Amino acid sequence: MMNRINWTELKPQIQQVGRLSLPAILTQITTIAMQYIDSAMVGALGANASAAIGLVSSTTWLLSGTIYAVSAGFSVQVAHQIGGNHDKKARDVVLHGIASALVVSAGFCLIGCAEDPAECHALFYDVCHHASVFPAQLADVVLPAVQR
Numbered sequence: 180m181m182n183r184i185n186w187t188e189l190k191p192q193i194q195q196v197g198r199l200s201l202p203a204i205l206t207q208i209t210t211i212a213m214q215y216i217d218s219a220m221v222g223a224l225g226a227n228a229s230a231a232i233g234l235v236s237s238t239t240w241l242l243s244g245t246i247y248a249v250s251a252g253f254s255v256q257v258a259h260q261i262g263g264n265h266d267k268k269a270r271d272v273v274l275h276g277i278a279s280a281l282v283v284s285a286g287f288c289l290i291g292c293a294e295d296p297a298e299c300h301a302l303f304y305d306v307c308h309h310a311s312v313f314p315a316q317l318a319d320v321v322l323p324a325v326q327r
Contacts, residue, residue, distance in 0.1 A: 242287060247284055249276075 214236075221228045253276030260269035292299035 245283065247279075249279055253279070 218229070218232060221232050251271060256272045256280070257269050260266075260272055288299075
């Protein structure tokens with residue numbers, strides 16, 4: 180005989196999953212909407228501009244997917260540690276996550292620089308010249324989270 184599903188017991192769990200997944204669903208919807216808006220704006224510039232967007236979109240999705248995967252993996256680990264009341268371990272996981280993100284980012288940067296060294300030099304100069312306040316902004320965001 181098959182076990183019957185007791186929907187009255189399952190209903191609160193389904194509702195909680197729905198509430199927890201709503202931010203991720205809305206994030207994906209807004210991301211897709213922004214891509215449509217970008218395509219429409221660039222499409223007004225002509226066929227060459229639209230072709231350029233189409234050319235880089237697959238690479239953008241690949242890199243973004245890799246970054247999201249790294250982020251999701253560490254988010255789950257931090258949630259488990261916090262749920263188990265292991266705040267010190269959670270802080271350690273956050274630090275490992277930051278270190279891993281820097282390593283992955285450096286790898287992507289090296290791949291990009293190997294592709295076009297002149298453009299890499301110009302981009303590096305631009306970032307250093309215009310983003311001198313970034314470390315302070317990063318410290319304002321990251322340090323309070325690590326110190327909790």
